[in-house]
Each structure stands twice: as structure tokens, then as C-alpha cells.
Amino acid sequence: MSVSVKLKKGFDLRMKGIAEKKMVEVTDPVLFAVKPTDFPGLTPKMEVKPGEKVQAGTTLFVDKLNPEIRFTSPVSGTVVAVNRGERRKLLEVVVEKSGDDFINFGKQDLSALSAGKIKELLLASGLWPAVRQRPYHIIASPGSVPKSIFVSGFDSAPLAPDYNFIAENSDASLFQTGITVLKKLTEGKVNLIFNGKSETPERLKKIAGAEISWFSGPHPAGNVGVQIHHLDPLNKGEVVWIVNFQDVTTIGRLFDEGIYKNERIVALTGSEMIAPHYCKMRAGAAIDSLLKEKVKAGHQRYISGNVLTGTNIGEHGFLGFYDAQITVIPEGDYYEFFGWAMPGFDKPSFYRTFFSALLPKKNYLLNTNLHGGERAFVLTGKYEKVVPMDIYPMQLLKAILAQELEMMENLGIYEIAEEDFALCEYICPSKIEIQAIVRQGIDLMIKEMS
């Protein structure tokens, strides 16, 4: 039985720079990196040294607390750098690509495959981190038993890639294999959620083994956390696994072809891209050569992911493990004369205090200026309008700040991740760092519950 959920709460940021539905052939960059910082809460332990030769699928580092979880090289070549930050925190392991060798994990006969064998392969190949869990929105614990698995079939974030377009340009049989594999990992359902606002491609509708639902509404309707909340809400002690849409295909490739080839279609977006478009690249690809001569001049911010939840990776950064989008927007490091008092025809806002409210269909140029200073919570009832869940965001945030564990639990900390509250942060007139507070709360829960 498929359901269709219509959400009213939320907000769509109207930004300039959406990617044109056009695939552009690109040559692979030379450098690739795996970044432990893509995985919240991870303590990495290095397994290779600079200078070592690796293949696609060779372990670079493991989770120190859970060494069976491996992080492997996306390409074959040589480890050229292990970059560390403050207090020697491991930031990135950089591999210089040469040739295209893959470790052969062996093609699998799906019908004979057991859940144990699937986990073993995912762990060995370095694809396990693609399986994340709620609560906490971290890499799933291989020992946990998920009550269901969720795959969100659309991304509602600003300028996000169109998954329907991606599906039309990728291999449907690999996706089917991925779903079949996931189905063996849970006794519950594999939920596949599509955008109710657009026509789902036939090849996706035909996918077997998944429970298909449709969600429609403004962002964050495409967030898997919101979908879980409405379809199979998480209670204390329960675990749901989540897998990104394109990672299903990568999983399928591992089982059909026996290789770890973490390739995806990425949308290059943002107002500062000269011609935003789609292209194929592997996780961890260096963006500088890919974006060469494609970005307008000026002081720009390079984001792996979308503007709400992405990571600032800089001009020479690498595509994140979970990201299928690069956004380039201007930095907002300028002073604005009486900016708060201007009529604001060019200032998009969630509120109707600027004249931009009269032009609801226009797409705007957004920059990274904070547009104000940080203050205490003042306005109320606003966060609720962008969180389509039965959750009180402000009360939960205050419980986190007060470190009241029981209250956090009661108010739904298990059901949320940073991305679900990202819009609260965007609209907050007090400029509070809400996503950081959410992660702080989740970290506290992990620490206290283990």
C-alpha cells in the first residue's frame, strides 16, 4: 500500500543558479580525498602511509572504535598526503589517481546471499558508511537491527539535483540490485519516497522490493528524517537505516560487478557558476580542476552539498562522501550601509518585512553574510513553521542547551538531525547556530547512552 503525504510546513529558498538538465562529460581530476570529517563522531585510525599504492577499494583508515568499518580509496593510485588540522585531527587522506584498478570483491548471486554476507561485503569494500542510521544520523552500527530502511528519492533542498533526471541517466538495474540487497538487511520495509510534485520516471515506479510513497511540499519534504517521522516514526530504542538515493546504485554495482566504484551524478549549482549543469564524478573528487573556468570571478564560497547543510570546502576542496551537489555562491564579507532599514526588493526572506515579499516567484542572489548579530531567542512560533514534524524545535533546542537528557529524549532528539533543523537556522532572526546545537545534543546523547 503506497501512501501520499502532503506537507504544508517548510520553506523553499528561491535561489539563482539551478543546474540545467544537461550531462557534461568531464575528465577525472588527479586528486581524490576521503575526509573523516564527513562522518560525524568518527575517530579514524590510519591504515596506510603516504607513498603507498592503493586500488579502488583499498582501506585508507578505519573507525577506531569499530575497526570493521572501513573507509576505502575511491580510485587507484598513490596516497600523497595525510592532512591534519588543529590538535592533529585527521582532515583528509589524499590519493593521486593513476590508472583505474579495482579490487575485485566478486560478483554475487543475489538469491543465495545472506544478510551476514551482505554486511561483510559492504564493510570490506568501504561502502558500509553509505548506510546511516537514525537516531543520531551517523554511520549505522553493523550489529543493530533496523526496523526499516529509508531511501529518499528526491532532494528538496535549495538548488538540489533533480533525482528524476539522475535516474534517467543512470543504470536502473544496478539500482534494482541495490534495493534487493537492502531488502535482505531488514525484516521491515525498504521505503522509497518520491516527489509527489513531479512525475516519477517509469523505471523507478517499477522497482521491486520497495514500498513506494510520495511526499509533496516545500523543503524539507525530501529529508529522510521528515519522511521517517510520517511513515514509521522512531521510538526510543528503535533504529532505522537510511541510504542515499545514488548510493543504492553504488551498492548495486558492488554486488553486480564486484567493484567499489563510488560514482554519482553531481549537480554543479549556484549563482556563481557560469553555466550550472550535471556531471558524473566519484566521491572525494577534487573540485578545482572540474570547476576550472566554470566559475565567475570574485570571492566565492565553494560548498559541497547545498547551502543549508553543506560543507565549506574551499576552492581546492573535495566532494563529500554523501554529497551529490556542489554550490558556489558569493561570500558576503562586506558592510552594508543601513542594511537593516532598506526596503529590500532584492532581499529574499521567509518573513514579509521586505518588499521582496511582493515578488514571490523571483529567484535571488544569496551570499554568505550573516545579516545581523547573534541574539537571544526572541521571536517564537517561527521554527515550527519550517519543521513539518510533531516536534517543538525551540523547546528541544533549549533542552539541549540546558543538557537535560530526559527532556531531549522526550522532545524527540532521536528523530532529528541537523539537516531537519537547517531551515530554522536559516530563518532565525537571532542568528543562532542551530545545527551546531543539534549536533551538540546528539553527541551528548551518544556519550550518555553508550
Next chain:
Amino acid sequence: MDFLRKKIDQLKPHFSAGGRFSRFQSVFEGLETFIFVPNTVTFKGSHVRDHLDLKRTMTMVILALLPVFLFGAYNIGLQHFRSLGVETGMMENFWFGFLKILPLVVVSYGVGLGIEFIAAQIRGHEINEGFLVTGLLIPLIMPIDIPLWMLAIATAFAVIIGKEVFGGTGMNVFNPALVARAFLFFAYPAWMTGDKVWTEGLTNGAKIVDGFSGATPLALCAAGESTKLPSFLEMFIGTIPGSIGETSTLAILIGALILVVTGVGSWKIIVSVFAGGLGMGLLLNAFAVNAYMELPFYYHYVMGSFAFGAVFMATDPVSASQTETGKWIYGFLIGVLSVLIRVVNPAYPEGVMLAILLMNMFAPLIDYYVVQSNINRRIKRGKVALNKQKV
């Protein structure tokens, strides 16, 4: 602009930590960010942020207060010349009133912002914009004849005891402007009630023409003289004696429109206060034993500070209920209590201030129960899931 920017950048080091004037850092920053939105960029979390900040938010409230302020000035002049029995033009009335209100506004802002600056410096915070609104609200809920020194004390009391002791803007329990009014109401009742304080000059014993009373509609009702009430239309437009900003329901509704359209004020609170007034008004009508109780409910909307309280006081997001369900309850009870106190309690002709302060106190309790019901839903959902597993 570039010249100004350069000048500020030159001066900045002197006002930063270690500089000669570092003790004025908060004041300097306050002024700087007032003139220039800072060049701060997002560091973590969302890379883009909404253009709305608290400065803009507060500006919207001030904008909403503008019609009230302008009409207040006009009405002060009108009442003054009426009491003298002189016919005057609209602009003359307005200028007279404007010049009378100006000192009140200056004193309120001067005292309040002074304390805010000091508090911000002590805490090492940026200066908060909250007082921009409070500073204008305070004069608007005062009688025109209030001595300036009283206003200064009340403002200081409101900012220090009403707000800063709780931690500043965003942390206070009571609406600071109402704290100022309540302070004067109980400390200097002679200056806050009666028939004389509402009209400029009356307290100085100015000569008044025969037939001018200066009594507010509420005072008339409390005295059992509701037959002498001005017409509904007159009270709606606001050409009646009363606190500076409270008399014109029309101007207040224009302000309400601005608050609601911009999304800065909660329409739920405004509507529910009026609904509460309606409910209580009808109830009193049904069991009426005197003329006041027989008064049609909608008269309460245009008398005294009912509308002003509903639109500008009850909606203060910090001291109101913070949950959406709670806002309905909170507003409704304010409406109920306001009318109840007016009609039934002989000691206080006006009940809005006390009703809002009382509900400010109960707002966290209302929220507690609203949030608790969310918690109970979640716990129940968990138990159902657990039972399913066992079966």
C-alpha cells in the same frame, strides 16, 4: 559611505579590548552595527541566512506603532484645546501634542538605552534591540501629564528589575513596558488614575470650560455613568481621553495589520484576546445585574487599552506563550480577565495591564502543559510500538 566606513575602521581599535576606550566597546559596536550591517559571514551551519535580523524585526514594531503615535499626538492636542473650549485645526492639535509627547519619548529612550548600554558592557554582549520598542511603548501607555522624573524612575525600574535581572532581552518574564506602568500605577496612583491626568494641563489647575469632564470611558462606566459614554464611533476613532496611544482603535488596527502581515506579531494572540473579550462580554450580558454588565461586548474593544494591549502588549513574543496552542489559551484568558476585572472589580477601572501581567506569569505554565502533551504523545507511541513487538 566609504568615508564613514573608513572613519569607523580608524576608530575601531581604540574601542576594542585593550584600546583607550574599551569600556565603551558595546556602545561603539551598537552604533557601528546600527549604521552598517556587519561583514560577518556564516562560519558553520547554514551558509546563507535570512535578511531579517532583530533590528529589522523591532523596526517593524515601531512602524506599526507609528499610526498610534501620530494619532496620539493629535488627540492630546485635541483634548487639550477641548478642555479650554478652543476650536483648533488638525495640524495645530497635532503639533501641540507632538511637542508634549516628545519629552516623554526622549526621557524613556534616554534612561532605558543608557541602562541597556551599561548592562551590555558589563556582560560583554552586543547591545540588544529590544528596548527600541519598549522605549516607545512606555510613553504611549502613560497619561500625558505624568511628571518626567516619574517616567524616568519607572523606565529604570522596568529595564533593571523587569528585564536585566533576568538576563536581558529574550529572558524576561514580564513585559517591560507594562512593568513600568504597573510600577507607577502602584507607586503613584494619583498620577495614573482619575479624571485629570489624561488631558494636558488639567493637573496644573488649568481653567476648563463647563461641560468638559476629562473622564475616560472606563471611569464613566465604573462610576455607573455609562449613559454618558461617547458614541461607539468616537471611541473607535479615538477622540476620547485616555493614555497617549490607547485611544484610537482604528490606528491600533492599522498597526495590527502591519504586525500580522509582516509576521512579526502573532495574529493568534491578537484574535484570541478579542475572542476572550467577546466571550466574557457575552457572559456578563447574559447575567447582567447593572448597567456596566449590560454594556454590549464590543464596547470593551474600543474603551481603554483593550485593543492596544491585545496588539502591542500581549503579542510580545518573549513574555507571551511560546507554543502555538499556548498562544490561543494565553490570549483568550487575557481577554476574559481584562473584561472581568473592568466590570466586576470596583478598585480597578482598567484590567488589561493586570490581565496581561498575570498571564505573562502563567505563560510558562501553559507552555508546560502544551509541551507535556507532545511528550505524552511520543511516549504513548513508543509504548504501542513496544507492545506490538511483544505480540
